[in-house]
Amino acid sequence: MRHSYLDKYSNRSSPVHNLPVPGKTIAFLGLLLYYAFMPVSRGILAGNLAGLAILFTVARIPPLFIIKRLFVILPFLIFIVFFIPLFQGQTWRVAGETLARAGCSVLTLILFTSTTRFTHLLDSLSRLGIPKIIIQVLSFIYRYFFVLTGQLEQMKMAVRARAVRGKYRFVYRGLARMLGMLIIRSYEQSERVYNAMLMRGYDGWGNDDGNT
Amino acid sequence: MHIPDGFLDTKTLAITNGVALGALYLAARRMNAAVSPSRIPLMGVLAAFAFTAQLLAFPVIGGTSTHIAGSVLLAVILGPYTAMLLLAAIVLLQALLFQHGGVLTFGANFLNIGIIGSWLGYLVYRLKRSHPMAGVAAFITVLLGGLAAALELAFSGRVPLQPALVGMGIAQIITGVIEGFVTVSILKVISAVRPDLLKLETV
Amino acid sequence: MAGGMMTAILEMQRYTYIYPDGTPALRDISFQVDAGESVGIVGPNGAGKTTALLGACGLIEGAGTVRVRGEELGRKSYQLRSKLGFVFQNPDDQLFMPTVYEDIAFGPQNLGQSDAEVKQSVKQALEAVELPGFEEKSSHHLSSGEKKRIAIATVLSMDPEILLLDEPTTNLDPRSRRHLIELLGEMSIATLIAGHDLELLLELSDRVLMMNNGIFVEEGAPDTLFADEELMRRNHLEVPHSLRDSTPINSSQEE
Numbered sequence: 001m002r003h004s005y006l007d008k009y010s011n012r013s014s015p016v017h018n019l020p021v022p023g024k025t026i027a028f029l030g031l032l033l034y035y036a037f038m039p040v041s042r043g044i045l046a047g048n049l050a051g052l053a054i055l056f057t058v059a060r061i062p063p064l065f066i067i068k069r070l071f072v073i074l075p076f077l078i079f080i081v082f083f084i085p086l087f088q089g090q091t092w093r094v095a096g097e098t099l100a101r102a103g104c105s106v107l108t109l110i111l112f113t114s115t116t117r118f119t120h121l122l123d124s125l126s127r128l129g130i131p132k133i134i135i136q137v138l139s140f141i142y143r144y145f146f147v148l149t150g151q152l153e154q155m156k157m158a159v160r161a162r163a164v165r166g167k168y169r170f171v172y173r174g175l176a177r178m179l180g181m182l183i184i185r186s187y188e189q190s191e192r193v194y195n196a197m198l199m200r201g202y203d204g205w206g207n208d209d210g211n212t
Numbered sequence: 213m214h215i216p217d218g219f220l221d222t223k224t225l226a227i228t229n230g231v232a233l234g235a236l237y238l239a240a241r242r243m244n245a246a247v248s249p250s251r252i253p254l255m256g257v258l259a260a261f262a263f264t265a266q267l268l269a270f271p272v273i274g275g276t277s278t279h280i281a282g283s284v285l286l287a288v289i290l291g292p293y294t295a296m297l298l299l300a301a302i303v304l305l306q307a308l309l310f311q312h313g314g315v316l317t318f319g320a321n322f323l324n325i326g327i328i329g330s331w332l333g334y335l336v337y338r339l340k341r342s343h344p345m346a347g348v349a350a351f352i353t354v355l356l357g358g359l360a361a362a363l364e365l366a367f368s369g370r371v372p373l374q375p376a377l378v379g380m381g382i383a384q385i386i387t388g389v390i391e392g393f394v395t396v397s398i399l400k401v402i403s404a405v406r407p408d409l410l411k412l413e414t415v
Numbered sequence: 416m417a418g419g420m421m422t423a424i425l426e427m428q429r430y431t432y433i434y435p436d437g438t439p440a441l442r443d444i445s446f447q448v449d450a451g452e453s454v455g456i457v458g459p460n461g462a463g464k465t466t467a468l469l470g471a472c473g474l475i476e477g478a479g480t481v482r483v484r485g486e487e488l489g490r491k492s493y494q495l496r497s498k499l500g501f502v503f504q505n506p507d508d509q510l511f512m513p514t515v516y517e518d519i520a521f522g523p524q525n526l527g528q529s530d531a532e533v534k535q536s537v538k539q540a541l542e543a544v545e546l547p548g549f550e551e552k553s554s555h556h557l558s559s560g561e562k563k564r565i566a567i568a569t570v571l572s573m574d575p576e577i578l579l580l581d582e583p584t585t586n587l588d589p590r591s592r593r594h595l596i597e598l599l600g601e602m603s604i605a606t607l608i609a610g611h612d613l614e615l616l617l618e619l620s621d622r623v624l625m626m627n628n629g630i631f632v633e634e635g636a637p638d639t640l641f642a643d644e645e646l647m648r649r650n651h652l653e654v655p656h657s658l659r660d661s662t663p664i665n666s667s668q669e670e
Contacts, residue, residue, distance in 0.1 A: 007553065007556075011551070011553075029315075032217060032314075032315055032316055033316070035217065035218060036217070036218070036222065036225070036316060037222070069310075069311055070311075072310060072311045072312060073216045073311060076214075076215075076216055076219075077216075094369065094370065098218055098219055098370055099218075100218070101217065101218030101219075102216050102217055102218030102219060102314075103218070104218070105216065105217030105218050105314055105315075105316075106216060106217065106311050106314075109217070109307070109308070109311055109314070109315065110311060113308050113309060117551075118513050118553075119513050119514055119517065121308065122513070131240050133240065133243065133247075133252070133297065134240075134297065134300060134301050134304075136252055136256060137252075137255055137256050137259050137297065137298060137301040138301050138304070138305055139256070139512065139513055140252075140253070140255075140256025140257060140259060140260055140511065141256065141259050141260045141263050141301060141302065141305055142305070142513050143260070143510075143511055143512065143513055143554065143555075144256070144257050144260035144261075144507075144511075145260050145263055145264055146555035147260075147507050147555070148260055148261060148264040149264055149267075152264060152268070171271065172270065172390065172393060172394065172397075173397065175268065175270060175394070176393070176394045176397030176398055176401075177397065177401055179265055179268070179394065179397075179398050180397060180398040180400070180401025180402060180405075181401065181405075182261060182264075182265070183258070183261050183285075183398060183401075183402065183409075184401070184402060184405050184406045184409065186257045186258060186260065186261040187254070187257070187258070187406060187409050188406070189257055189507070189508060190253045190254040190256070190257035190258070191253075191254075192503060192505070192508040193253040193256075193257065193508055193509070193511050194250055194252075194253040194254070195469075195472075195474045195501075195503075195508075196501075196503060196508050196509035196511065197253060197511070197521075198474065198493075198496065199472060199474070199496060199497070199499065199500075199501045199509075199570065200497065200521050200522035200525060200569065200570070200573065201493055201494075201496070201497050201521075201522055201525030201526055201573070202249065202521075202525060203249070203491075203493045203525075253511070256511075
């Protein structure tokens with residue numbers, strides 16, 4: 001579970017990266033809405049994809065990266081695309097349209113997040129009216145995801161060093177136990193983090209800063 | 213089951229997002245009154261835990277694997293409103309960073325995982341407040357969450373209703389059993405090592 | 416240590432802390448750190464070193480007095496606490512923001528500084544730890560040595576009177592450790608370092624407090640204390656290598 005891909009390209013510089021974030025966010029949301037309503041035709045689809053391709057190139061995002069990210073929705077797409085036409089009442093058209101809308105949306109999402117720094121992302125969300133507490137939680141998730149993943153990898157290695165590939169029951173028990181230890185470590189770490197926050201003047205809602 | 217953008221039609225998007233925002237508004241209101249600042253780091257790190265745990269692949273049959281949500285676990289430890297808030301953050305971040313689920317479909321996904329997962333799960337858990345009950349709650353919420361997803365897709369005209377419900381139901385039974393088992397296991401570990409984690413104030 | 420109460424940056428008097436389960440962690444300890452002094456606390460695991468630091472920072476509820484520059488430190492003394500720069504053993508415990516800038520800015524912002532002042536505080540703190548320009552980096556991209564220095568920067572930005580460090584060289588490779596020792600050596604601010612790294616304390620501390628079982632058993636200059644084999648052994652410690660050659664154990668003649 002390599003996690004470096006989370007940030008891999010978002011801290012770089014390019015005309016797309018450097019677009020002012022509020023405008024970028026509105027454009028992004030606008031596009032998503034557009035995809036939901038757009039009439040799906042070959043021409044429009046080609047236009048969308050061409051536009052996205054240009055933006056990706058300007059932002060210097062490698063195609064392999066994009067393809068790897070696309071893999072995420074692939075199972076879902078395949079499921080729907082083949083599932084729908086197999087049953088009466090549905091047609092290839094519905095499947096094709098769904099594919100078109102979903103594909104454009106995902107690509108735009110990938111473009112947006114791979115050209116925007118996470119802190120700026122949080123800023124945008126904050127400006128969109130998302131409550132401060134959720135922004136704080138998002139901040140923590142982002143930061144501690146890497147810490148926890150590292151700990152999980154260490155645990156997995158330790159288990160792998162001792163265990164032989166066993167039956168499902170044992171695998172599940174092992175994984176569950178690891179998660180149990182991980183949640184406890186998380187709890188204990190959160191206590192220390194709170195202490196660290198106290199040492200730096202945190203005393204509650206009012207005094208804590210949510211903006212940069 | 214995270215529904216990507218493009219898979220739900222306008223009316224479904226409107227309804228699900230409306231319900232989601234309403235629920236979140238209620239949760240935020242409830243928490244503003246009750247939550248002390250010392251909870252923030254706890255909430256944040258536990259949310260990070262759930263986010264990370266959701267990426268873990270549990271092998272099923274053949275080469276397939278499934279994932280756990282931890283919604284009931286969070287609700288048991290922190291309370292239903294807090295858990296809902298955390299899951300909202302998690303679902304949002306999964307959409308943005310991993311494209312697990314879409315941005316416009318946030319409402320639907322949050323409804324399935326956060327509201328059904330935590331809030332409803334907690335109601336079930338409250339019937340007995342025991343580890344096994346938590347496991348049962350986890351199973352039920354996974355099943356219902358999946359069925360809800362199927363309903364949303366069918367309502368949007370993307371899939372025929374009955375086959376979707378049946379297919380999703382079957383798939384979610386397996387996932388539900390795993391989620392139930394893992395939830396109970398984790399609670400057992402916590403009870404043995406740091407039982408105070410289970411005695412926190414729940415909101 | 417008599418006198419000097421006016422110059423004492425940190426003072427703990429008759430401090431006792433008992434764990435929730437009843438075991439005593441700190442038993443009636445007293446000590447002080449004066450301006451510019453570097454004090455070390457050594458002792459075996461479980462002696463109470465970390466607990467002593469936590470008590471000094473007012474993070475635990477013990478009995479007794481803690482004074483910072485003469486003023487008593489209570490649970491709610493937020494401003495006063497910012498004068499104490501606690502550096503945790505694990506940097507991940509105190510690097511909790513997405514970027515280095517936000518982490519270092521957290522303290523100054525809570526102190527009510529303006530945006531311009533915050534920016535300046537961050538810049539100065541980064542320069543003090545010799546990592547200028549690191550503002551936009553994310554903590555998970557840093558090496559352990561860099562993380563440790565950024566962790567120090569997060570408390571330096573609040574202009575503390577004393578740095579308290581808990582096992583600062585844990586997980587540091589030799590080069591980072593050397594960097595850290597040099598950095599700490601150059602600082603004129605008072606420091607209180609708790610840990611097992613005896614060589615570090617030999618280099619940096621003016622005075623060392625030896626702790627065992629929640630009390631201070633001995634106090635003195637590090638090279639005197641650490642060379643006392645009997646004392647070290649009694650307290651489950653070993654004489655550090657650099658002192659071993661100069662300790663005539665059984666020899667009756669000199670080299």
